Amino acid sequence: MKRVIPGWVKWPQLDIPLLLGLLLLMAFGLVVLYSASGEQMDVVYRQATRLGVGLAALLVLSQVPPHILRIWTPWLYALGIVLLLATWSVGVGRGADRWLDLGLFRFQPSEIMKLAVPMMMAWYLHPRHLPPEPVSILVSSAIIIVPAVLIARQPDLGTALLVAVSGGFALFLSGLQWRVIFGMVALAAAAAPALWLVMHEYQRDRVRTFLDPESDPLGSGWNIIQSKIAVGSGGLTGKGWLNGTQSRLEFIPERHTDFILAVLSEELGLLGVLFLFSIYLFIAGRGLYVASMARNTYARLLAGSLSLTFTVYVLVNAGMVSGLLPVVGVPLPLVSYGGTSVVTLLAGFGILMSIYGHRNFIR
């Protein structure tokens, strides 16, 4: 592709369709947030600021060539592990030791791992022969499992799951044999009862409630029931923006964070939900397209697993809000109110942009 840009101008090489998709999603998210926050403009401003910070991170990362990222990768991963261990001793937070107070701001080390784990996987698999051989598979598993276990112990099952899944996607995209994949799935199914035993009581409660929400309609089942009522009563076209009764009257729990999709479903109906899904699908598809255009293994695997992980957020959150999945703290990406996940996600897309921008360089 020939470009008529003077050589001395270093324009950021951005994937415009992907960027437009992200901007559309964020704008739509802010509109929903305005309603979900009870028309609090300051909440919208704060979220917009975060999105701005995230976009800045996106722009910065888009200028860092993938081979530089690759050099940083092991150090970033190591830093993430060290910080996770640090939260054990000095973590702050409501019940869960997820946060690290760095003086200026509080910080969730597990967020680093959302990027560091797929990066590390790509880094590790990059020079290896693919599809991965048994030794590679074992090492890869260790790369995934160590941080996942550390995060799950915090306890933050949702993030642990997302981190593990992002690493798993790298393995999947590297061409892991199907028989190995099915073998692992079977193993995981067999391990489920063991998982139950090591789960925290509140995590078990969530699973129990998920299996039968009506058993405790005022306690832990409340969230799922009220969320389903909100979604269902939205109907095809919704009750109208700012008109959701379930949301206005505070029946929806966490209505501007994890359950913001319930507000959207109630006010904008099935059409709003499908519109949102389309944007996500477009972004994921575009991300995979960018990945497949990359010229080396590291870039491909990283871009691919980041795109796929993004969709997992959507699937888990939408499944949770509609009562298909247990309540795990997974936000609706770029729509839910909340700081670090927005920045991490946009940083991830910055890496995608970089891979897109440097697709023609082979290192």
Add this chain to the structure above:
Amino acid sequence: MKLRHLTSSSTGRPLKDQFLEGRQFSARALTAFLIILAAIFLLSLRYIYLQVINYEEFTARSITNQVRIVPVAPNRGLIYDRRGRPIAENRPAYRLELVPEKVVSVEQAIDRLGLIVELPDDALEKFQESQKRYRNFDSVPLKFNLTEEEVARFAVDRHQFAGVEIVPYLARYYPYGELLTHVLGYVGRLDVDDLNRVDEGNYRGTTHLGKDGIERYYEDVLHGISGIEKIETNAQGRILKVLERENPVHGDDLILALDVQVQQAAWDALAERPGAIVAIDPNDGSVLALVSKPAFDPNLFVHGISSKDYSAILAAPGRPLFNRPLLGGYEPGSTLKPFLGLGGLESGVVTAQDEVFSSGAYYLPGVSRPYRDWKKGGHGRVNMLGALEQSVNTYFYQLAYDMGIDRMHDYLDQFGFGKPTGLDLLGEKSGVLPSRAWKRGQFEEPWYPGETIIAGIGQGFNVVTPVQLANAVATLSNGGTRYKPRLLYASKHAGNDQADKVHAPVQVQVPVTDRANWDLIQAGMRLVVHGERGTARAIKPESGFEIAGKSGTAQVAAQAVDEDMDESTAQHLRHHALFIAYAPFDKPSIAVAVVVEHGGGGSREAAPVARAVIDAWLSQELAQ
């Protein structure tokens, strides 16, 4: 996909082939995208299932979430006396309510509330009992009539008590207290048993209902019709706005025929003595006064009486809970004589001129037992007039003997003796008007002649209630029209300016054979007060109007009846003093029956009470 690998000659392992890896990646990426597509498709099906297929169910649940339908209790009708004095009011008060659903532990909440608000020991039990008629998300009253201090204290700590609220309401108040207890009755906390007699739906928002007296008898008109409010609440149950309101129809205001001033005069005239007074307007059967003494403060029952207060009432002398005018059975004694005398004249057994010689004792043929006069040595020769004036027993022994018990029964029956008068209060007793048939039914025994003789002076089996007696006097005074006595004079429908008068239905018109007979009996009763030898001449008014009356004494213990008993007789052994009267003599507007329990002689103890009642009434009437 079949891939042919290039192998390294030194290690025998395949070399990395970027092109092949790229194709492999693209294949995997496509697979992954298809999986995502399938997942999003399934998720969309879930949303279609919720939002399209189950749309109606979830919409309904969202509306029930948001909208609560709460009953709006109507205001209870007020009650006035005939001069417009309020005798049952509604006063603004506060009550404490608790929503069981919103409270983690009712026991704990009550324990903690007990520190701020004075709760009775059995608050929890009572709460649990009343909770039965509410749904779990309804507010259940916990304590009524909070003091201002309690309201203030709760307001300060309110944030600690989710699910507990202070609710303003109208509390019933009886400004005259015990004076009207046995007329008005009282309202009390609605309990599960009460639901059998009211329409549960209409009482959803109601906490109190009439338990006794007028409050109970006219419960359905006093209560009104419950309204409905549709309110929007948030998840915490806080009311955000009223969406729709169907106003309640407030209860009817009642105007009683009763005159508080007459009631008060009657009450005061009894002083400390237990007794009963009933005054009726002979012109329409209106009950002007109905006193039962002692009584109790009905306001104690409105907010739930404490067991301490209740045992105090039970332990009080003179049985304050006992409604004497309705339930009290008394021997009529000589107060029955005018009615018997009239029966004798009307049936032709005696004439006005017939005389009987009173020697102090009367004997049945062949029986040695004497039936005494109250005056030693007797009254000499007397006709009907004299017999009434001086209450000559012998005259009426002879009359009873001549009439026979069944003819006496049939005649007195027309004056309403022996059956409830139909007054608008519940639980009225029948009394006893004896006859051969009655005695056979009651005891399976034949009638003995001696029993007829004492029935002639209202003793033996005869039992009357004060209401019966007053109504019979009213009937006698108005020339034979017997009304069903009414406490209710008029009722005012909510929203109407004018009250509608209630007419006491005529029960019976006693046949009049000869008007002169009635005049004669009435003249005899006039002589009781105005005659020179009248037994109650002490209460004769100096001027203005004349009173007709008749005294009586009801035996308590089996002993001979003297008209005036000895002061030294022990209080509880003394006879009950009775007096019946009506006034003014020429145009009666009040008929009274007075019972002073253990008062002794009727003329001395009961007659002044009757006079006080008549004075209070006539002074009111003259003032009009």
